[in-house]
Amino acid sequence: MMNKKIIFGFSAAALIILLGGLVAVLNIKPRVEKKEFTPPQTIQRTEVNALVFYDWWTSPSEVTAVNALIELFKSKYPDTVVTPTPVIGGAGYAMMSIVKPLVASGQPPDAFQMHAGYEGMPYYRAGLLESVDDIWESEGLKTVIPSVVQEISKFDGHYYSVPVDIHRVNLIWYNKDIIFKNNIDVSKIKTWDDFFSACDELKASGVKYPAQIGEPWTAAQVFEQMVAGEGVDFYQDWVNGKVTSAKDARLLRVLETFKKYLSYTNPDYEKLTWDKVVDRLANGDAAFVVMGDWADREMGLSGKKFGTDYGAIVTPGTDGVYGLSIDSFQRPKGILHPTNASRWLRLIVSQEGQDTFNSLKGSIPVRTDVDVSKYDDYQRSAISDFWKARSMFPSVVHGSGAPQSFKLKLTDIVADFIVDRNVDKAAADMTTYSAIINDEYTINWSLK
Numbered sequence: 530m531m532n533k534k535i536i537f538g539f540s541a542a543a544l545i546i547l548l549g550g551l552v553a554v555l556n557i558k559p560r561v562e563k564k565e566f567t568p569p570q571t572i573q574r575t576e577v578n579a580l581v582f583y584d585w586w587t588s589p590s591e592v593t594a595v596n597a598l599i600e601l602f603k604s605k606y607p608d609t610v611v612t613p614t615p616v617i618g619g620a621g622y623a624m625m626s627i628v629k630p631l632v633a634s635g636q637p638p639d640a641f642q643m644h645a646g647y648e649g650m651p652y653y654r655a656g657l658l659e660s661v662d663d664i665w666e667s668e669g670l671k672t673v674i675p676s677v678v679q680e681i682s683k684f685d686g687h688y689y690s691v692p693v694d695i696h697r698v699n700l701i702w703y704n705k706d707i708i709f710k711n712n713i714d715v716s717k718i719k720t721w722d723d724f725f726s727a728c729d730e731l732k733a734s735g736v737k738y739p740a741q742i743g744e745p746w747t748a749a750q751v752f753e754q755m756v757a758g759e760g761v762d763f764y765q766d767w768v769n770g771k772v773t774s775a776k777d778a779r780l781l782r783v784l785e786t787f788k789k790y791l792s793y794t795n796p797d798y799e800k801l802t803w804d805k806v807v808d809r810l811a812n813g814d815a816a817f818v819v820m821g822d823w824a825d826r827e828m829g830l831s832g833k834k835f836g837t838d839y840g841a842i843v844t845p846g847t848d849g850v851y852g853l854s855i856d857s858f859q860r861p862k863g864i865l866h867p868t869n870a871s872r873w874l875r876l877i878v879s880q881e882g883q884d885t886f887n888s889l890k891g892s893i894p895v896r897t898d899v900d901v902s903k904y905d906d907y908q909r910s911a912i913s914d915f916w917k918a919r920s921m922f923p924s925v926v927h928g929s930g931a932p933q934s935f936k937l938k939l940t941d942i943v944a945d946f947i948v949d950r951n952v953d954k955a956a957a958d959m960t961t962y963s964a965i966i967n968d969e970y971t972i973n974w975s976l977k
């Protein structure tokens with residue numbers, strides 16, 4: 530029987546690795562003055578018992594997970610009217626374009642889904658966020674949340690977000706049946722060339738598009754994992770805005786690899802949401818999909834089993850490396866229901882909230898004192914990989930690693946690249962843009 534209380538069961542060695550290698554991940558150097566924001570409230574309002582929040586969890590497994598969290602909230606605060614506002618569009622690109630103007634114009638929801646790290650920076654800089662130090666303090670979070678997650682939740686030494694999950698982004702999911710029938714040994718896939726050889730074999734046996742992608746951010750996620758596979762040094766330079774030469778050999782190499790990857794992918798990607806891509810994998814219409822581990826419970830929910838029907842390997846070059854996408858909520862200034870906003874933040878990070886949500890989501894919990902028996906085989910292996918990781922990196926595509934303008938630009942560049950496959954142009958666009966927004970790189974990541 531597995532120890533029910535201590536899931537992370539970390540050894541002293543793992544702790545040392547974590548503290549030494551991973552914890553000092555970020556070091557925020559604000560270079561832009563932070564403004565103070567006074568919400569435009571002229572009417573004295575009485576707080577009503579309600580909670581309004583935004584999220585982008587709209588696939589079947591995402592809905593199941595967030596609904597379970599909402600039900601838990603309602604069971605504790607039955608008189609509160611909870612109004613979730615889900616906005617369709619994976620990774621939050623669509624939701625952010627709705628929430629940003631609301632927050633900026635002084636009409637913020639009580640909370641909204643947001644990746645830890647850079648995604649909160651524009652709000653923080655504009656003075657639109659309240660610190661949530663009080664939540665971290667009252668819930669004793671500093672003793673149960675790994676330092677890497679703590680650091681990424683802070684700006685200028687104060688907490689501005691409360692994490693709900695830890696997702697891993699550097700994974701290739703595979704359909705076991707197709708792999709087995711074609712005698713492919715996925716454990717031997719260590720380089721992108723190995724991966725392409727496997728794709729060639731699949732193509733030769735009639736699998737037309739062995740590696741499937743969806744809407745452009747899913748392809749940008751593939752590119753990002755290739756940057757990570759090029760090595761921690763390169764990834765660190767990339768997220769610190771230091772890849773500014775269009776002739777950078779590492780960038781050109783990654784783009785060439787990405788170009789090759791695209792020669793194995795489906796042409797009908799453009800409007801394909803991430804869960805539909807994952808469905809193809811689950812149904813045997815695709816052999817490989819690079820996706821974060823939100824894919825795990827999506828396939829689980831459709832009755833497939835990790836290890837039997839599908840599996841996952843890390844993307845080439847990232848063995849022992851954990852790519853992070855950390856979903857969080859925050860407390861904007863000037864919200865209408867501060868009491869319930871704080872209740873929500875406390876609930877999502879509580880032991881009960883963590884187990885309720887993450888066990889259905891595919892992510893791993895942010896706390897060390899939760900019930901591991903509630904998680905599936907994939908999640909248990911991810912928990913172990915997290916604690917063994919020699920290095921971690923914040924995802925750019927999933928909001929944490931780079932300024933938001935860069936994240937958006939990257940998706941545009943990738944969307945163009947899928948069509949024109951022009952390596953020099955993509956390198957020039959990306960590096961020119963990084964140089965232009967140099968001032969926005971206010972976090973100095975140290976990933977080694």
Ligand code: GAL
Binds near residue numbers: 591
């Ligand atoms: C990520 C987010 C996950 C998952 C995914 C697809 O950015 O961290 O929770 O929902 O997008 O929407």
